[in-house]
Amino acid sequence: MNKKEDIQQLADRFFAGETTLAEEQRLYRFFRGDDIPTELLPLREMFVSLSLIGIAPDKQTTRKTTTQSRLKVSFRRKLFGVAAAVAVILAMSTTLIHIDREQNYCKAYVNDRLVTDKAAIMSSVAATMSDIGEAGQTGADRQLHDLFGSDDGNADH
Structure with a gap:
């Protein structure tokens, strides 16, 4: 394995929180040098800055801090x-409620007038059904005659 691949794997382990203090020091020394591959140049400033922060006083403190950091x-x-899941659930619920409200509406045209009141529409439908029931068959024949203009009143043409 060449030096670039080795450093890349070490950097990956660093970001996963799996490096030892000695490995981190190796990374810091490498990025302070001049022979850095182009692919690794974006990491240089970060590792140089981290190297200037300093070193933990002993390995035991470092291990404890690393374990606590991993837990955090x-x-x-x-x-x-969990927060992302809650946000997705809330967004989906809001969307579904909005879609339900858009699709569950009542709208009809009664006598060329838009009516959105469900009670008024149902009243108009009930009155129309009652008129049709009272008129019987002759009412339907009359309506067909009015629509198609047949002279003899029969719808059998």
């Missing part, structure tokens, strides 16, 4: 995951 990162990831 793990907790944050879970927290963000």
Whole structure:
């Protein structure tokens, strides 16, 4: 494995929180140097800045801090995951409620007038059905005659 691949793997382990203090020091020394591949140049400023911060006093403190950091990162990831899931559920619920309200409406034209009141529409429909029921067959024949203009009143043409 060449030096570039080795450093890339070490950087990947660094971002995963799996490097030792010695490995981190190796990364810092590498990025302070002049022989950095073009693909790794975007990481240079970050590692140089981190190298200037300093080193933990002992390995035991570093291990404890690393373990606590991993737990904090793990907790944050879970927290963000839960928050994202809640946000998605709320967004979907809001969207579904909006779609339901758009599709569940009552609209009809009664005597060339737009009516959106469900009670008024149902009243008009009931009155029309009652008129048709009272008129019987002759009412339907009359209506067909009015529509098609047949002279003999029969709809059998």
